[in-house]
Amino acid sequence: MTDAVRIGNMSGFYGDRFTAMREMLEGGELDYLTGDYLAELTMLILGRDRLKDSSLGYAKTFLRQLEDCLGLALEKGVRIISNAGGLNPHGLAVAIRELADRLGLDAQVAFVSGDDLLKDAKKLGLGEPLTANAYLGAFGIKTALGRGADVVVTGRVTDASLTVGAAAHAFDWGYKDLDALAGAVVAGHIIECGTQATGGNYSFFTEIPMGHLGFPIAEMAADGSSVITKHEGTGGAVTVGTVTAQLLYEVGGPRYLNPDVTTRLDSVELEQLSPDRVAVRNIRGENPPTDLKVSLNFLAGIRNEIDVVLTGLDIEAKAKLFEEQFRAALPDEPAELGFELARTDRPDGTTEEQASALLRVVARDPDPAKVGRPFSAVAVELALASFPGFTLTAPPGNGSPYGVFEPGYVDAALVPHRVTQPDGVTVSIEPSPLRAAVPADEDTAVPPATDFGPTTTVPLGTIAGARSGDKGGSANIGVWVRSDEEFAWLDQALTADRVRELLPEVADLTIRRYALPNLRAVNFVIEGVLGRGVADNVRFDPQAKGMGEWLRSRPVPIPTAFLPANTLPANNVTKEN
Structure with missing residues (x-):
């Protein structure tokens, strides 16, 4: 002691x-x-x-x-x-x-x-x-x-x-x-x-x-x-x-x-x-x-992907043409085939990279033949037969195994918790005798609206911090501020529906909202945004590590009284009443 x-x-x-x-x-x-x-x-x-x-x-x-x-x-x-x-x-x-x-x-x-x-x-x-x-x-x-x-x-x-x-x-x-x-x-x-x-x-x-x-x-x-x-x-x-x-x-x-x-x-x-x-x-x-959570990983099949570069004008039309040609040329379509266009291009880009978008094509199937060499060959064969400026970020490969995560639950009494001591003696550890059913957390109600005075539209992150990460197939975003007055505003302003508006990718998903007043924080759990877990997910940010920073970058009306002087309307932001 x-x-x-x-x-x-x-x-x-x-x-x-x-x-x-x-x-x-x-x-x-x-x-x-x-x-x-x-x-x-x-x-x-x-x-x-x-x-x-x-x-x-x-x-x-x-x-x-x-x-x-x-x-x-x-x-x-x-x-x-x-x-x-x-x-x-x-x-x-x-x-x-x-x-x-x-x-x-x-x-x-x-x-x-x-x-x-x-x-x-x-x-x-x-x-x-x-x-x-x-x-x-x-x-x-x-x-x-x-x-x-x-x-x-x-x-x-x-x-x-x-x-x-x-x-x-x-x-x-x-x-x-x-x-x-x-x-x-x-x-x-x-x-x-x-x-x-x-x-x-x-x-x-x-x-x-x-x-x-x-x-x-x-x-x-x-x-x-x-x-x-x-x-x-x-x-x-x-x-x-x-x-x-x-x-x-x-x-x-x-x-x-x-x-x-x-x-x-x-x-x-x-x-x-x-x-x-x-x-x-x-x-x-x-x-x-009563139960212990169990981490389950399953080998789900083979995944392959290619990144197609589209440059200059007619980006949407080029992506549409390539998808139509690619699907038509596949000898056997995989169980899952996705096309995702990332508009990374800028109008009148001053470098070729700034003028280019990326089309990610991802295939998954338990059968390696459907996502291996035939899949890659189609991409190569279209090199001279598709949209102008066709190129890939890298030569396509034959794919690799991928897994999916699922949580399981088992009564703690059925799990043989053991410790083997330095002398070689193994001791069994009994589970806690206090185990009991744990009530489910309910979403926190949004408090009644309060008038915090004039607002200025600036990024949420001007006053709020965030930390996000993966929870199996879901993600969480914890948002916090640094004063009681700011939390009173955050708690009523940042609802689950507001998060859907600010992050359109998650608009159709279930979002749980939990307020933690002692931490001046609101935590959101976005269910299913990561599919079947990190190893399966091909989202741009597969572990949701940057999702909180994306939320912070989105403009919202914040009470002007909370803002530093360098974020007021003289800096090209919109003042509202």
Whole structure:
């Protein structure tokens, strides 16, 4: 037991900054260091790796980082927790033990498993996927640390569980400590994506000292409150804004479900204590859900695509001609064939690129023959027989496999959550005895209209920040402002229907709206905009990372009293009453 523990993060995805582990270990004091390597798409990638070689299925980068830093971590007494085990945490644990022996280090390694439900997927009603992994909670990690593990690797635990497990061990929390667990879930969610909490992907990045951003640290207290910070002298900043942005990333309604607790995001309170120190307090926790979410990836077939360049005049007519010719020439049309015209051209463009549009042609089918060589050959054969100026951005290929993501749900009692200790003993982790049905979040009602005075039509992002991301086949956009008065306006002005008007691509989709007054934020979940998940989606922005910035760029009437002087009508904007 201790007064506070410092839990750092050094990875937000598989491919994040390789040197971050050493930077975090050398940059200042830490008790624990977490690394998040998994995402829905990553599980598909690891699944394909495992098909080629059954000994793979884990994040190889993590092992290379440990080769450089394991000795340093042991010297400093920093315990490392990571989900880099992916589909093969046992294999990664063995590789780490072999690495430690080769380096002459005495490292105690444990691994958490049981999330892989592939062998029982059909029996559990999950179909026949390529991967099937339940999102486990934090108590396997807590148990491993309690038995002396220096390194704990897991499979598919929830991202926040890396932090929750460390804090639960440090303060000896149990399943009944719901508020404390919820506080650690919030801290874990803030730091899990690395530098997104210190200025990365931040709407108001021009206000941040950007460059080589530092990774975040959560200073956890025994009651579940935390202070988010970073090592002194590192780039970026930790502000109420950067923390708010990350809190809104890839969330839905006020209830944020985890295996050990349901966290009330609408209870979170933030306060800027000093430069690069933000307090996170008063989080409430409720009973966790009965079921665990399961990440399911299916190999769906072969996808092929070509990008056709259309230059100058008659863009629409050229696109229409090519589509008609292409469809007519195909020997066998694929199951899915789409043509999407991106009008990137400008009138009287001063460069050829500025005068050109792109026509993307995408084909998908379970049969490789329908989207492989015959599909590509048709595009090539039309080179001299179609519209003037015909060219492609690249020679067409034979296509590649693609997958689709589906969420599944399984009673937590049916998932064998296990931890194998450094001494080789395997312990079973029982699910929370507090599991219960969780009420569905209801869309937040729009408050009655209030007169905020004269308005000026400027981009929404003049006063509002946004963070967006993928949630399976859906996307979320969290929008926030920086004063109570601005939130009162935002809450009534930014409705689901207004979002449909501002983002015509989503006009026909279901949009859920949730207000989070403590964060001065409104979160929108746009259902189905990403189809069957990131790996299947061919949208321009397949992970919806830029959707929030698109929304910020759209002009809306904003109360003039909220606007900086340099956005008033003298700068060619429209003033309205």
